[in-house]
Every structure is written in C-alpha cells, then in structure tokens.
Amino acid sequence: MYNKLVKKFNINTYSMIKHGSVAVITLFGVGILFGVKNIMIAFPIALTSTVMGRQNFQVKTFNKAIKIILIDLIIVLTAYFSSMNIFWGIPINFFAIFLIMYTIVSPYDLTFYKPFIMLYVFTQYAQVSLGELPFRVLSVIFGVLIVVGASYINRVNERSVLGKSMQEAFILINNQFKNILKEEYDHTIEDKCSKIMRDIAYKVYVTRHRRYLTTNLGKVQFQIFINVEYFNLYMIQLYGGIKSLSISKEYVEKLKEIVEAIIELCKENIEFQTIKESTDNFIRQWSKGEEYHLEISLILENLLGSIKELNSIEKTGSNKVYKEWARADIDKTRVTFKEYFRPNTIRFKFASRMAITLTIALLIGGFLGFYKIIWAAITVMSIMQPYYEDTIKKAKDRVIGNILGILFTGVLINVADSQIITLGILVISLYLIYAFKEYYKISLFAAMASICIASLTENINILILYRIVYVIIGVVVVVIVNRVVFPYRLKDGVEQLIDKIARLNKKLIEDSMEFLQSNKQIHEIRDLIIHSTLLCQKLYMRNLQYNDDEINKFIAINNKYVIQVGYKVLIVYGKNENAKKENIESILNLYEDFNNNIRHM
Missing domain, CATH: 1.20.120 (Four Helix Bundle (Hemerythrin (Met), subunit A))
Structure with a gap:
C-alpha cells in the first residue's frame, strides 16, 4: 500500500526522511534550547540541508561547514545591525540583500541562494535584543551542525x-x-x-x-x-x-x-x-x-x-x-563577479530587483509595524524568479498551495482544538515539504507548518485572514515588480545562454590547439567541456518552457562538438604524441562543422 502511494504521488522518501528530520530536530531543538524567537531559524537551516546535498557536501565537509557557519553568522549580525535603526537599515538591507543574491550563487542550481536570503529576512523580522543575540548565534551554529550530522548519517554512495x-x-x-x-x-x-x-x-x-x-x-x-x-x-x-x-x-x-x-x-x-x-x-x-x-x-x-x-x-x-x-579560472569568484557586474546580465538584474523589493517590504514592516507582514516578504522572496515567465507560474502555485494549506489547517485546528494535534500536523507537514518537487505542494505544506507554529501563540482564525491577505499582496507586488523593475524574460535568458556557450566553444578550440601544439592548458579544456555541457543542460531546462525546436537542435549539435573535441584531445591525442600534430586539422574541422551547422539552423 505504501509503495503504491509513493509511486502514485511521486514521493521522494529519501529526501522526506533526511531533510524532514533535519527540519524537525532543528525547529524543536532551537525552540527548546534557544527560545521561541529563534524558532524560525529552523526553516532556512533545513533548506541549507537540501541545497548542500545537491552540492556534494561529502567533499571537504569540515571546510564547507565552517564556511556556511561564517556566512550565516555574517548574515545574522548584518540583519541585527540593520534592525537597530529603521533609517540606516535601508542601505544596509539593500546592499546585504544584493550581495547575497549576487555572490552566493551556483550557476547550475538556481535555488542555492534561498536559505541565505531566507535567513536574512527571518532574522531581520524577528528582532532580538543585544542580550538575546548570543542565543541567535548559537541557534545558527546548532542548526548547521545538525545539517552536517545528517550528511554523515545519510552519506550517499x-x-x-x-x-x-x-x-x-x-x-x-x-x-x-x-x-x-x-x-x-x-x-x-x-x-x-x-x-x-x-x-x-x-x-x-x-x-x-x-x-x-x-x-x-x-x-x-x-x-x-x-x-x-x-x-x-x-x-x-x-x-x-x-x-x-x-x-x-x-x-x-x-x-x-x-x-x-x-x-x-x-x-x-x-x-x-x-x-x-x-x-x-x-x-x-x-x-x-x-x-x-x-x-x-x-x-x-x-x-x-x-x-x-x-x-x-x-x-x-x-x-x-x-x-x-x-581547476581553471572560468567560474572563480574574481572572474564571474566582473563578468556579471553589468546592468544587462541576469544575475545583476535579479539581485537588484530582489534587493529593491525586499528592502521596501522590510521598511514598510518596520515603519508601520503591520501584524505578520513577514508573510508578504516571504512570498516576495519565494516566488520572485530571474525570468518573468517563471515568476508567473510560481505565483499561481503559491496562491493555490497557500490557500489550500491555510484553510485545511485552520479547519483541522478549529475542530480538534488541541495543541497535541497542532504539533502533530506541524511535524507531518515539515516532513512532507521535502517529499515533493511540485512547488504548489511544497507551498501547501510550508503554509501548514507556518500556520501551526504561529497558532501556538495566536488565534488561528485571525492568522488565516492575515496569511491569505499577505500572500495575495505579495504575489501582486512580485508580478508588477517583475514587469517593470529590471525585467528579464525567458527569451533574453535563452539568447544569453546561447551566446555564452558559443564563447566557451571558441575558447575550447583555442585551448585545444594550444595543447596539441605545446601541451599547455589541458586543465582548462576539462573545465570548458564541463561548463559547456552544463550550460546546455541549463538551456535544455529553459527550453522545456520556451519550447523552441531549433534550440534542441543547437543543444544536440553543441553536445556532439564538445564531446568529440574532448574525446579526441584528452583521450586519443592525450595518449598518442605522434597523433597530435597529424590531427590538428581534424579538430579545426570539427569547429568549422559546428559553425556551419549553427548557421544552417
């Protein structure tokens, strides 16, 4: 019966058990050890577990754990200083959010930034005094250690x-x-x-x-x-x-x-x-x-x-x-920072858009003190995407998932009228957040968990009203902002990806020639092959929505070119000194064929 349910609803049991356990242990651990004010830390920490799992946390685990702790502590302390004064908080919030969005990224994992921006927003909203700040710092360290422990217990072979x-x-x-x-x-x-x-x-x-x-x-x-x-x-x-x-x-x-x-x-x-x-x-x-x-x-x-x-x-x-x-310099921070620090790049536009919108949302929340306005900021943070088309899709899923989750949880809590039932729903929803890939399902269970936590100290019926209102406000704001503030459509992203792949291919042929003639830069050839391949995968994912047959042809042509060059240079000629100079022409022909095929698309 269980296996049928898992197959029917496409439930990821491994992710549910691992990351759900991290979320439950972190939430209750932080709440018990460091106080209710720090309980929201559990959400970004648990999300850190899923993100780092995709980044292979098994390599240099200690170094990565220390790096995450340092980044999280800088975020928490910056948010604390920002919350001390509403006016100096404006520039601090803007630059902090921009830098998080611009620098803490992975080019092939579009959600990598989320636990860090979520941590900033949560800690900015849930303000603490100077005397309480050490407990917040300890709660972050505690949470990261839970993530590290889970990665060792569930090490992937x-x-x-x-x-x-x-x-x-x-x-x-x-x-x-x-x-x-x-x-x-x-x-x-x-x-x-x-x-x-x-x-x-x-x-x-x-x-x-x-x-x-x-x-x-x-x-x-x-x-x-x-x-x-x-x-x-x-x-x-x-x-x-x-x-x-x-x-x-x-x-x-x-x-x-x-x-x-x-x-x-x-x-x-x-x-x-x-x-x-x-x-x-x-x-x-x-x-x-x-x-x-x-x-x-x-x-x-x-x-x-x-x-x-x-x-x-x-x-x-x-x-x-x-x-x-x-490792080559292609994706090192000092190179990519300059490459994308231009107003027409997707990274710059997305970071700027998020920084402007969240800074204004936090300012309104701090200045007017609206009850639970954090839910509007969370909606902004969650559904705003680099591309306008993706934002619209996420907005629809957010509204559907949140309203269903809020109403279902509200009815259940009102009928049961028991804190034990509320805690039970909380634990179950924390696990189910990580069981699905569909965003509306994730949003549904995240809303359930959030409402359950808030209902432990507030009236559930008031919470239902505010949650629905703030979700709708957040969605409307994001849709408008994505249209008018540094707009970036899927077509722009597709063209930029194709342009970058073409530049890498030119670099690949130049480095291949240099290697065949003088045995230099072979490490950069490997990196170029990996990046060109992964950019094509990124383009493939974008084209699932863009739906252009010519792009699929481009991906196939590029894949053939990159693999053939990589195979011949690294495998064939890399082992046969006599074959190198004799076959330089064949490598050049591959590049010429690639360009001819692209021109005739």
Whole structure:
C-alpha cells in the first residue's frame, strides 16, 4: 500500500526522511534550547540541508561547514545591525540583500541562494535584543551542525550511483543496437543517454574545491562521461555503416554482446576479468584495420580502464581531492563577479530587483509595524524568479498551495482544538515539504507548518485572514515588480545562454590547439567541456518552457562538438604524441562543422 502511494504521488522518501528530520530536530531543538524567537531559524537551516546535498557536501565537509557557519553568522549580525535603526537599515538591507543574491550563487542550481536570503529576512523580522543575540548565534551554529550530522548519517554512495547511471546508459545503448540491427535509429534514445551523462558531468562539477577540479572519484566520473557519451554519439556511425553495408551485422551483434556484459558487470553479476577477456578476444577477432573498429576498440579499452580504476578506489579515499587536475579560472569568484557586474546580465538584474523589493517590504514592516507582514516578504522572496515567465507560474502555485494549506489547517485546528494535534500536523507537514518537487505542494505544506507554529501563540482564525491577505499582496507586488523593475524574460535568458556557450566553444578550440601544439592548458579544456555541457543542460531546462525546436537542435549539435573535441584531445591525442600534430586539422574541422551547422539552423 505504501509503495503504491509513493509511486502514485511521486514521493521522494529519501529526501522526506533526511531533510524532514533535519527540519524537525532543528525547529524543536532551537525552540527548546534557544527560545521561541529563534524558532524560525529552523526553516532556512533545513533548506541549507537540501541545497548542500545537491552540492556534494561529502567533499571537504569540515571546510564547507565552517564556511556556511561564517556566512550565516555574517548574515545574522548584518540583519541585527540593520534592525537597530529603521533609517540606516535601508542601505544596509539593500546592499546585504544584493550581495547575497549576487555572490552566493551556483550557476547550475538556481535555488542555492534561498536559505541565505531566507535567513536574512527571518532574522531581520524577528528582532532580538543585544542580550538575546548570543542565543541567535548559537541557534545558527546548532542548526548547521545538525545539517552536517545528517550528511554523515545519510552519506550517499556515489560509486554505487555512478554504477547505476552507467547501467542505465548501457541499457539505452543496447536498445539502440537492437534498432540498428533492424536498420533503424532512435534519436530519443541518444538524447536520454546524453541526459544521464550530463547528470554525471554535474556530479563532477560539484566536487571541485579551491584550486582543484575534482576528487579521485570525480576523475573516473569525468572519464566515463566522455567515453560513454562518445560511444552514444558514435552509434549513428554504426547505423550508417549497417545501412551502407560497410559494417556487418555480425560485428554489431558481437559488440552488442559486449555491451550486455557491461550491463551485467554494472549489476555485479559477472567478474571484471571475464568481460576483459571477452573484450580482448573481440578486439583481436575483428582487428582488420577498419577505422570504425579502431574507434570502438579504443572506446572499449578506455571504458574498461575506467571501470577497473573505479573498482580500485577505496571508499574512504573516493572523496579526496585529486590534485593532478587543476581547476581553471572560468567560474572563480574574481572572474564571474566582473563578468556579471553589468546592468544587462541576469544575475545583476535579479539581485537588484530582489534587493529593491525586499528592502521596501522590510521598511514598510518596520515603519508601520503591520501584524505578520513577514508573510508578504516571504512570498516576495519565494516566488520572485530571474525570468518573468517563471515568476508567473510560481505565483499561481503559491496562491493555490497557500490557500489550500491555510484553510485545511485552520479547519483541522478549529475542530480538534488541541495543541497535541497542532504539533502533530506541524511535524507531518515539515516532513512532507521535502517529499515533493511540485512547488504548489511544497507551498501547501510550508503554509501548514507556518500556520501551526504561529497558532501556538495566536488565534488561528485571525492568522488565516492575515496569511491569505499577505500572500495575495505579495504575489501582486512580485508580478508588477517583475514587469517593470529590471525585467528579464525567458527569451533574453535563452539568447544569453546561447551566446555564452558559443564563447566557451571558441575558447575550447583555442585551448585545444594550444595543447596539441605545446601541451599547455589541458586543465582548462576539462573545465570548458564541463561548463559547456552544463550550460546546455541549463538551456535544455529553459527550453522545456520556451519550447523552441531549433534550440534542441543547437543543444544536440553543441553536445556532439564538445564531446568529440574532448574525446579526441584528452583521450586519443592525450595518449598518442605522434597523433597530435597529424590531427590538428581534424579538430579545426570539427569547429568549422559546428559553425556551419549553427548557421544552417
């Protein structure tokens, strides 16, 4: 019965249990140890747990924990100083909110800033005296330690996750082989496999630390990402060979058997040595010098080498920084700060819009002292998005989720008239907030939790009225502000992403030429490949709403170009000194083909 409910409503039980437990422990722990005034700290702290989980908190956990504590304490102290005087609070609030929105970001996780801006708004609203400030500081440290503890208790086995991703990718490749043997080709299979590989590229990205690109495990993930995706894209060459009769079906059937064996290896049903012997026999049997066989042989050898390396990595050492691969300057703060500090960039516009709107909301709340006006500020903070179209969608979801949650909770509390029931609803809703991806569901349970906390000290019926009114006010304000204050539409974002991808591709070919001619800048090539891949994933997500077929074509063309250049430069020429100068022209041809394909779109 439970499994049916989980499947039917698409409930994320892992997230619900882990992050829900963090929220419950933090909320009650802070309330009991540090007082009711600090209880709202639980919400941004619990959200920190979900955000850091997506950023791979297992790499340099102690360093990241200290960094979060320092950032949170700066936010809390800044909010405290701002609340001391309503007039000097205006510039402090504006610059603090702008800097949070502008600097505390992750280019591939659009919600990364949320726990930090939420912490500022909550601490700004729930003012404390100087004597109470130490308890607020301790509540932040307590909450972060809960997050760190939860990350250790529920450590994700990334090696196992990688194995499952490989298994899914090779099942898709095997299905493509079935099509090829019927002289058919399914581009949706190719796209699904590319999506899995982009997810692996993101896992490599979030393991970077200071000067270094990745970890011991991330090194293998990167190699598998390049090799499997190149194999996936090479399938169309095999299809063309079958159609033109230049490749025999017997060859493809034997290769399909190797892929099926790799699937079994991922499931741990066969030993590595067994598939290694089968692959070596296959390579020797078909060693006739054809170009396609040389390509396939190299792919298989590299894949098996990566799998062997994966199996040899000790669990305790998998998340240690791999110091042989340096990190490029592409996304370091000193570079990105200057890159985006222009009025026409999305980051600058979004940070400015949020800073202006929240500063005014906090000013009105402080000056007029409206009861529970924090709910209007929270609505502004929650639904305002970089793109106008996303803001409209979130606004609708916020209204639906909040009104349903408020009315349901209000009726239940009035009927039950028991504090025990209220606490029960609070705990359940705190867990359910993290069980779903749909925003209206998250908003529904967040509203329930908020109303339950407030109803412990206030009349529920008054709270219902104020909550609904302030949510509607907040939604109206955000919709208007997004139209007139630094407006930024989805079309603008899509064009900016395409422009940045094109600039990275030009840089990729320049660095590739430099590497092939003088062995320099190889670390930047890896970074460029990762960023170009992830920007395409970002563009793909934007296009789900923008819905332009030409953009999907651009993504496919760019993916093919980046992977082919990366594979040939890092895998083929990186191992063969004699092949470098001989094949510089082929790399230049790839870039020329990419530009020609884009021009003819």
